[in-house]
Amino acid sequence: MRxxxxxxxxxxxxxxxxxxxxxxxxxxxxxxQRYFDYEILFIxxxxxxxxxxxxxxxxxxxxxxNFLSFSRNFGHxxxxxxxxxxxxxxxxxxxxxxxxxxxxLIPDLIDHWKEGYDxxxxxxxxxxxxxxxxxxxGWIFYKAMNLISDIxxxxxxxxxxxxxxxxxxxxxxxxESAVFLRGMVKWLGFKQIGITYVPDExxxxxxxxxxxxxxxxxxxxxxxxxxxxxxxxxxxxxxxAFLSLLYGIYALYIKFFTNNSIEGWxxxxxxxxxxxxxxxxxxxx
Ligand code: UDP
Ligand code: MG
Numbered sequence: 001m002r003x004x005x006x007x008x009x010x011x012x013x014x015x016x017x018x019x020x021x022x023x024x025x026x027x028x029x030x031x032x033q034r035y036f037d038y039e040i041l042f043i044x045x046x047x048x049x050x051x052x053x054x055x056x057x058x059x060x061x062x063x064x065x066n067f068l069s070f071s072r073n074f075g076h077x078x079x080x081x082x083x084x085x086x087x088x089x090x091x092x093x094x095x096x097x098x099x100x101x102x103x104x105l106i107p108d109l110i111d112h113w114k115e116g117y118d119x120x121x122x123x124x125x126x127x128x129x130x131x132x133x134x135x136x137x138g139w140i141f142y143k144a145m146n147l148i149s150d151i152x153x154x155x156x157x158x159x160x161x162x163x164x165x166x167x168x169x170x171x172x173x174x175x176e177s178a179v180f181l182r183g184m185v186k187w188l189g190f191k192q193i194g195i196t197y198v199p200d201e202x203x204x205x206x207x208x209x210x211x212x213x214x215x216x217x218x219x220x221x222x223x224x225x226x227x228x229x230x231x232x233x234x235x236x237x238x239x240x241a242f243l244s245l246l247y248g249i250y251a252l253y254i255k256f257f258t259n260n261s262i263e264g265w266x267x268x269x270x271x272x273x274x275x276x277x278x279x280x281x282x283x284x285x
Contacts, residue, residue, distance in 0.1 A: 002090070002114045007037040009089030010106070013079030014042050017097040018050040019204030025058055025065065027103045035110075040065045042097075043083045046073035075213060077179040077220070080159055084168050092163045098202040100129075101160040105197050109162040118164040118190035124156035125196040141218050148226040151186045154194060161185065178220040187225070234284025241277030244270055 010028060014021065025040065032038040044052050044067055055067040068082055080094055091113050095101040105122065112120040127135050142153050159181055163171065167190045174184055186192075209217075251266035 002116070005036040006090040007039070007088065008032060008035050008106075008110065009087035009092045010038070010040045011080065011083030011087050011092060011094045012040065012042050012097050013045055013076050013083065013094075014047065014051055014055075014097040015045040015073060015076070015079075015208045016047045016049045016051060017205065017208070018047075018054055020097045020099060021051065021054045021058065023203050024097055024099055024103070027099065028106075029062075031103050031106050034107075038064060039087070039089060041083055041087055042067040043079040044069040045075065045079045046070045075216070076159070076209070077181055077217065080181055081172075081179055084163065085172050087168070090165050092165065092168050093161070094163075095160045096158075098204070100199045100202055101158070102197060102200055105160075105195075108195060112193055112195065113162050113164060116191060117193045118167045119161065119185060119188070119192040121157060121161040121185065121192065121194050123154050123194050123196045124158060124199050126198045127156070129199055129201045137214065141221070145183075145221060145225065148222070148228045149183070150227060151183055151225055153182065153186070157182055157194070160197075164190070166190075176224065178224060180217065180221040180224050183221055183225045230284045233280045237277045237280025237282075237284060239277075240280065241274055244273035244277055247273065 010032065012024065021042070028040055032040070042055050042065070044055055052067075052069055055065075055069075058065045059067060068086060070079065070082070083094065084092060091110065093106060093109060095103065101122070109120045109122075124130070139155065142155050142157075145151075145153050163185070167185075167188060170188055170190075171181075171184060176184065248266075248270040251261075251270055255261040255266065
């Protein structure tokens with residue numbers, strides 16, 4: 001059981017979210033005020049609307065609400081990393097600015113943490129409020145990731161989670177440059193548990209995740225966590241090299257013990273397949 005006089009950090013990446021900030025702050029404060037100590041840390045991801053001005057204003061009214069400001073748009077994952085690095089709480093909760101991740105789930109996350117879990121992640125249930133495109137691309141992505149990586153992802157996992165300070169410290173130590181936090185957090189180990197929630201609709205504006213950004217995130221996930229395709233290519237390479245070796249022996253037999261050999265063809269064919277096999281093995285290594 002963890003102590004009672006702890007500090008909660010809530011980190012919120014925000015990219016052009018001027019219409020969400022005040023609503024989010026209001027909902028968060030209702031929840032956080034019941035705890036011994038809290039901080040809300042916004043990460044302004046190079047917004048070009050009124051987000052930064054609003055953050056300055058809320059900070060001047062309540063110094064427990066703070067913000068980092070990026071020099072340009074670095075992306076959601078980088079914002080989360082910066083937030084985790086600068087948060088000072090005993091537990092660190094990340095959620096989206098658009099209120100799709102209901103702050104009312106925070107007490108539940110904290111209760112699990114107090115029971116001794118180091119990482120409490122969330123799984124989205126009931127997808128009625130998520131667009132069809134997001135659902136289908138998400139589904140394909142998670143299926144593919146589970147197939148090609150050693151980490152098991154659950155459908156509907158997002159960057160809405162609680163990290164104990166020790167787990168956060170280990171995450172901060174990873175020096176990955178293409179960040180896919182969902183994978184990195186899974187990979188960390190520790191005592192983890194997932195809880196389900198029903199997402200809400202975006203309170204204001206549209207998605208800040210362009211197709212290009214989503215694609216970039218998928219690529220980071222796939223390149224960062226997929227050992228299996230390389231192992232498969234090694235295996236195919238070894239098989240091809242072995243088969244071409246057998247074929248080479250057969251070609252030698254044809255050449256020296258029969259009269260059916262075609263000049264040059266066997267050696268060329270053998271070399272092509274053998275080199276192909278060797279290349280696949282090398283790529284795998
Ligand atoms: N976000 C960000 N930088 C970006 C894109 C998004 O910090 O380049 C933030 C955004 O403000 C929000 C969170 O990441 O707080 C999730 O984005 P969004 O809600 O637009 O994604 P969706 O829910 O549509 O997947
Ligand atoms: Mg959203």
